[in-house]
Amino acid sequence: MVHRKRVTLRDLAEHLNINTSTVSRALSEKSSEMISPDVVKRVRKAAREMGYKQNAAAYALKVGSTKTIGMIIPDLMNPVFPPIIRGIQSVLDQYGYTAFLAYSQNNEGTAHTEVERLISRGVDGIIYAAAFRKDSVVELCKSQGVPLVLVNRVVDQGDVDTVKVDDSLGIKMAVDHLLELGHRKIGFIAGPKDISVSYIRLRAFTRTMAEHDLEVEPHRIVEAHALSEAAGTQAMSVFLGQNPDATAVIASNDLIALGCFTALKQFGYSCPKRLSIVGFNNMPYLDWFATPLTTVSIPHFQMGERAAELLLKRIKSENLDYNEEVLLKPKLVIRDSTAPVIRPKQKSDAT
């Protein structure tokens, strides 16, 4: 009993001996009011029985809205993104919207291509979580008149809606925590500085240190070539080579922090005994780790929700003059990868 053909409005209309427009109106929540209750009932019954499903393509072509949005993230494998996606979808669902998922692979060109595909698909808007500090996607969306919301990462230009976490505050919390534990020789394993979060976090690090009259010498900072575990290992090896005296490092994100552990092990050092490590993001399952990572927790799910809300708002009324920036607060989660500094016995402070 395989229907090869989908049931259309006309099928229903012919079946009921009424006009397609009547059927259309009877089925629509809004305009069913202008149809006699009896007809509405009969139409809906027939629709159910015959298995009618609205043809989204026809609707989109007619009305101009696909009730569809696009999400672009760097990589699904990064555990940060699943909860963000869920957050987005949880509000989308409430409004009958559906989302396409695309990946930038942390590559601006790829992102650009994906946006073009999404636009061709007719998405009503785009949520983008992969902006470089300068990013052509913003231009593209603007020129095509497609509403855009940035989530988690931002661009240098100011005129775009954004939902992000207060990275600077997060880093400040991490630094303060380490300082309280007595650390002074603190390093920073940064992410690529063309990625906005990397840049912001690094700047927050030096600034916070400066506020405590602690100057950060250049060799205390090493830049990983990606926000990944492997890149973290590599960068941390370099760091340890040039910082035998460091007692703590802050990593630009958890994945890099994991890489730091690996490098530490290769050097035969232990954490937190020899060196404390702080991450960023609070990825899932950290509590289970051999050395549970102290990290800055950010409200992923909520970020997704807010981004979706913002986008939907923008889609409804596109001629809002001002852009919004939603700033969410991070939290420090203290686990076992940070400990009080162990001072070498009675070593003079003055060199």
Add this chain to the structure above:
Amino acid sequence: MVHRKRVTLRDLAEHLNINTSTVSRALSEKSSEMISPDVVKRVRKAAREMGYKQNAAAYALKVGSTKTIGMIIPDLMNPVFPPIIRGIQSVLDQYGYTAFLAYSQNNEGTAHTEVERLISRGVDGIIYAAAFRKDSVVELCKSQGVPLVLVNRVVDQGDVDTVKVDDSLGIKMAVDHLLELGHRKIGFIAGPKDISVSYIRLRAFTRTMAEHDLEVEPHRIVEAHALSEAAGTQAMSVFLGQNPDATAVIASNDLIALGCFTALKQFGYSCPKRLSIVGFNNMPYLDWFATPLTTVSIPHFQMGERAAELLLKRIKSENLDYNEEVLLKPKLVIRDSTAPVIRPKQKSDAT
């Protein structure tokens, strides 16, 4: 410079003083052959310059194919699914297909609703990873003539394309491993038995044990109410209460295995000293855990790839008579949660 209106074929046609059909043909890879090279070049140039993007809705309405498929998984937060999704998308991308992502929440009703939404969206096919042993989604797709491929989980009916891992073999590997380590009093923390994988894995357990002339008494098996950490903890507590003598358990998946650890800790027992634990799935980051979990590894990414290939094949030629079942091989990954059984000193074997 905000275009509120998208550039259409007609815009191009008018701009170039030719017919829309010529433009359409010039733009299409297939039919551009019948157009003079010169015109093709001019059309494509204009398209690029004016920012023309095909209207997917119009195309879909005309041609009947949206070049779109739907994926339905239980939950994005379960770390098993991201790699499967990536696998699917990696082959979809090559054929210009895009995927919608929907969730069943392990609830058949939800899955059913989502499938209806996807069908309304006009998807050319569906990949479904959430089948209960009996599942109305299969019927629904069949009745609507929508190609369907099941991934990872299966239904009792046989007439549907499926990509799955050889769960029975995986469990057999786990059992054999424990037997080699000297374990005999082995328990099984099953998942809900209306979920296909749970059922299959449990059956494989008792069968493998039987092959070794080991009878599994009923109290050795406890069923968790979900394939989740919390459910695992609960089930394992029950198990430990009624099996003080057990030396090993196999969990229906890794999440349940994690729950087992928690329960074990609550009882003041240690793993693997007092009790060995084996999981299933090899979720990410297990190597980092305090007690790295021995588990059955399955090729998630590859499963996704194969599922997508199968679906695309089915979409191309829907009247294939026979269904395919792709069976992938699992691998046992031995880590630290399993160890040789410690026999109580010189206790007589005979009771």
Add this chain to the structure above:
DNA sequence: TTGAAAGCGCTAACAT
């Protein structure tokens, strides 16, 4: 090689 025209399924003026 190109043009003309129909029509995919739907909604929304505009009639009645």
Add this chain to the structure above:
DNA sequence: ATGTTAGCGCTTTCAA
């Protein structure tokens, strides 16, 4: 309250 009709943007048959 319901019917008529046009048209969204595209592909494709048929004609030239």
